[in-house]
Amino acid sequence: MLTLANRLTILRILMTPVIIVLLLYKQMGAALALFVLAGITDGLDGFVARSRGQRTALGMVLDPVADKLLLMSTVIVLSVLKELPWWFAIIVVSRDVILIGGAFILYMFVGRMSLPPSWLGKLTTGFQILTVLLAMLDNFVPSLRCVIPWVAGVALACTIGSGLQYVYRGSRLLSD
Numbered sequence: 001m002l003t004l005a006n007r008l009t010i011l012r013i014l015m016t017p018v019i020i021v022l023l024l025y026k027q028m029g030a031a032l033a034l035f036v037l038a039g040i041t042d043g044l045d046g047f048v049a050r051s052r053g054q055r056t057a058l059g060m061v062l063d064p065v066a067d068k069l070l071l072m073s074t075v076i077v078l079s080v081l082k083e084l085p086w087w088f089a090i091i092v093v094s095r096d097v098i099l100i101g102g103a104f105i106l107y108m109f110v111g112r113m114s115l116p117p118s119w120l121g122k123l124t125t126g127f128q129i130l131t132v133l134l135a136m137l138d139n140f141v142p143s144l145r146c147v148i149p150w151v152a153g154v155a156l157a158c159t160i161g162s163g164l165q166y167v168y169r170g171s172r173l174l175s176d
Contacts, residue, residue, distance in 0.1 A: 003048075005045045006062060008045035009062045010062065010066075012038045013065070017073075018034060032133070035070075075088065075092050084148075098163060115166060115170060121162045127151065127154050131151050131155045134147060
């Protein structure tokens with residue numbers, strides 16, 4: 001049976017292609033609104049799972065997949081649309097591909113699919129989301145354009161740092 005938390009996560013997954021289509025058709029207002037709604041479902045699914053005792057193995061796999069799918073796809077499309085620089089997309093996607101590969105390696109050798117998120121990983125996600133939001137908002141508030149490189153730079157540093165941290169933590173699990 002699907003819990004409410006898992007349904008919210010699946011809803012976020014289903015919102016992702018709609019956001020991408022809206023971005024590609026340059027419907028930035030609708031894409032931004034749906035992206036914010038997807039972010040709300042991300043917070044809600046975790047809250048519901050914890051408060052109702054609905055933490056499930058399915059949810060522990062689906063939630064990070066939904067997060068990665070949403071962020072990676074929006075970052076790539078915003079780069080295609082020249083709203084974000086390509087270097088940002090390459091670093092974000094590369095880190096996530098490495099982490100997904102690492103999760104499979106951990107599962108094969110240790111029987112664990114993932115590591116609990118670190119504070120740096122959560123900070124990274126926050127700055128990546130902020131970068132995406134600013135890139136979308138830039139269409140409505142052009143003065144934000146000068147802020148985006150700074151926020152993207154912090155997101156980049158966090159992305160690299162957290163990627164290295166997860167690789168280190170995963171390699172320690174493999175060596176134990």
